[in-house]
Amino acid sequence: MKETLYDKIWNDHYILDNDDKSSLIYIDRHLIHEVTSPQAFDGLDIKKREIWNKKSIMATTDHNVPTINRDQGIADPVSKIQIEALRDNCKKHNIELYDLDNLKQGIVHVIGPELGMTQPGMTIVCGDSHTSTHGALASLSFGIGTSDVEHVLATQCLNLTKEKNFNIEINGKLHPYITSKDLILYIIGSIGTSGGTGYTIEYTGTTISDLSIESRMTICNMTIEAGAKSGLMAFDEKTHGYLKDREFLPSTKHYDKALQYWETLKSDDDVEFDRKDIFDAGDIQPQVTWGTSPEMVASVDECIPSSESINNEEEYLDTLSYMGLKPKTEIKSIELDKVFIGSCTNSRIEDLRQAAEVVEGEKVSKQIKQAIIVPGSGLVKAQAEKEGLDKVFMNAGFEWRDPGCSMCLGMNDDFLQPYERCASTSNRNFQGRQGDKGRTHLVSPGMAAVAAIKGHFYNVKDFMNEK
Amino acid sequence: MKSRSYHGQVIPINRDNVDTDLIIPKQYLKSIKKSGFGPYLFDSLRYKDTATLDSNDKREENLDFILNKQPFREGNILVSKTNFGCGSSREHAVWAIQNYGIDVVIAVSFADIFSRNSFKNGLLLISLDSQTIDKILKSSLSSSAYVLDVKLSEDRILLPDNKEIPFSISDSYKERIINDLDDIELTLKHKDQIKNYEDQMKLIKPWLFNNE
Numbered sequence A: 001m002k003e004t005l006y007d008k009i010w011n012d013h014y015i016l017d018n019d020d021k022s023s024l025i026y027i028d029r030h031l032i033h034e035v036t037s038p039q040a041f042d043g044l045d046i047k048k049r050e051i052w053n054k055k056s057i058m059a060t061t062d063h064n065v066p067t068i069n070r071d072q073g074i075a076d077p078v079s080k081i082q083i084e085a086l087r088d089n090c091k092k093h094n095i096e097l098y099d100l101d102n103l104k105q106g107i108v109h110v111i112g113p114e115l116g117m118t119q120p121g122m123t124i125v126c127g128d129s130h131t132s133t134h135g136a137l138a139s140l141s142f143g144i145g146t147s148d149v150e151h152v153l154a155t156q157c158l159n160l161t162k163e164k165n166f167n168i169e170i171n172g173k174l175h176p177y178i179t180s181k182d183l184i185l186y187i188i189g190s191i192g193t194s195g196g197t198g199y200t201i202e203y204t205g206t207t208i209s210d211l212s213i214e215s216r217m218t219i220c221n222m223t224i225e226a227g228a229k230s231g232l233m234a235f236d237e238k239t240h241g242y243l244k245d246r247e248f249l250p251s252t253k254h255y256d257k258a259l260q261y262w263e264t265l266k267s268d269d270d271v272e273f274d275r276k277d278i279f280d281a282g283d284i285q286p287q288v289t290w291g292t293s294p295e296m297v298a299s300v301d302e303c304i305p306s307s308e309s310i311n312n313e314e315e316y317l318d319t320l321s322y323m324g325l326k327p328k329t330e331i332k333s334i335e336l337d338k339v340f341i342g343s344c345t346n347s348r349i350e351d352l353r354q355a356a357e358v359v360e361g362e363k364v365s366k367q368i369k370q371a372i373i374v375p376g377s378g379l380v381k382a383q384a385e386k387e388g389l390d391k392v393f394m395n396a397g398f399e400w401r402d403p404g405c406s407m408c409l410g411m412n413d414d415f416l417q418p419y420e421r422c423a424s425t426s427n428r429n430f431q432g433r434q435g436d437k438g439r440t441h442l443v444s445p446g447m448a449a450v451a452a453i454k455g456h457f458y459n460v461k462d463f464m465n466e467k
Numbered sequence B: 001m002k003s004r005s006y007h008g009q010v011i012p013i014n015r016d017n018v019d020t021d022l023i024i025p026k027q028y029l030k031s032i033k034k035s036g037f038g039p040y041l042f043d044s045l046r047y048k049d050t051a052t053l054d055s056n057d058k059r060e061e062n063l064d065f066i067l068n069k070q071p072f073r074e075g076n077i078l079v080s081k082t083n084f085g086c087g088s089s090r091e092h093a094v095w096a097i098q099n100y101g102i103d104v105v106i107a108v109s110f111a112d113i114f115s116r117n118s119f120k121n122g123l124l125l126i127s128l129d130s131q132t133i134d135k136i137l138k139s140s141l142s143s144s145a146y147v148l149d150v151k152l153s154e155d156r157i158l159l160p161d162n163k164e165i166p167f168s169i170s171d172s173y174k175e176r177i178i179n180d181l182d183d184i185e186l187t188l189k190h191k192d193q194i195k196n197y198e199d200q201m202k203l204i205k206p207w208l209f210n211n212e
């Protein structure tokens, strides 16, 4: 029988069927961080349970860490307790931890692939919904809650119900300066934030094969915003090229065997999906979200749509009042207070290069109170500094920070004040996401950089043509 | 199987896409416990200003928000629309709902990870069609008290006018809630099969286990 990529990875990790509709599925890699793990370790302790396979676990501190003045330690006592809980748990159980003093520390979804901990064909879980990111490397990866974290620690397995197969095929060429971020925002705008619920989405088509692995990660990362727990992409030459020489890859002894296996990681030709949508990349312009859900999105040259585009008039008006915007406002006329370039969606070296290309020789608008760049990991930061990107940013008036989740969720000191408006390269524009009453507009790194320079939204394509 | 039913006031949250940031904002995720989140449920809607875990003096309530009105304040059955619980994987959202005293959430649809987390914690989620939901929302918003009887073992809800609404729920979910089962213990009954699988994989995909 023909199989999708999802079917293949599922079958390769299948152990048994339970009495209900779920199956017991083996988990190869478990990534943990300070926010969703303490209660899980606590649960193990209470029941005196052992960890099944410590070697499958990698830990980092990212969600709640300072991105400035790290040498002074963590000022907030509550945050400190949480980070210390992770340190203690890792020490006690002998788990590899990439802590603040380690060059390889960073956002869990950035460092997993970067270190080669993420490998094709693996099942990967983490107590964080953006675990979907790792699907760009043909691994079945998804976020779990704390009880599941505990379950995986204790059993190396999860009871899962198989999802349906959804194929999103995207063909054609993206215009210059239009990125995979615009592409995924456009797709979410089209299928809606619950469009993928109950499915695993596999992305195919010429646009995807043309994209770099880092750009592919941005798409899989935001798949959760379309309601699907996992996004997948087939293994190809680019995946192979990306993986080469990463630290935790299979050793020389096993490499050929691994590669042979990886090469099978694609859907069979002509396999039937439960659902299939097709998009044309050539249709896509730079995207900007205008509301409090990622599906509330428009092209930068458009206006905020009228209420007919949303099925719930009350919600539409509530949203606009929260955002401090009026119906039909031109997106380009929206003025900003802050700019954030970072998060597991857009904080890799390619993202920073895109932003730097825009920023080179320019200055951040006086109107912008703060513009910060937060690299996804210590290694990304080091690479950017090697290329001189830090100077480009700082000369323009950006702040250059240490790696972490930062203003993506504002658990540390980087957050919006009430009513501040931010152009952000992150993935969620929910109410209060970046700070109580804060207003978030999701965009690509290039678009965020242009917004910082102009003080309002502007089409990055036009900006670069005029430059 | 024991029977279980929930009787109580509806809390209508009349919107789609109630996300986890709305249910419990991030500053409270710094806690390393599973309890104590009740006061922060729907924090940004409930209070006029924010707090942190270590500074939570008495805050001024936003009296327009439903949870600050009677009889909703004492409600234990939350009713909302589509895609409830979307957003992050934070189980704190489920803990906050339970810590507040809510036993059941009824909505048109739920986000996947939130559903899993609810299942794991024995929070009962019921999906109903949007027409029925709209009716419950409307009635509960317009009457001073609107009390439902959720009879889990009979898969039905009794409305105040004595009309019945059937719902469907998987047997395992039901059993879990009624018998308060320990998932890990259930899985560990298959310990040998897990070990067998691992032994097999050590031969087929050795790089995942002994990468030397």
Ligand code: SF4
Pocket (backbone or CB within 6 Å): A063, A107, A108, A109, A128, A130, A343, A344, A345, A404, A405, A408, A409, A426, A427
């Ligand atoms: S960067 Fe944002 S979305 Fe990504 S893991 Fe951190 S908090 Fe979650």
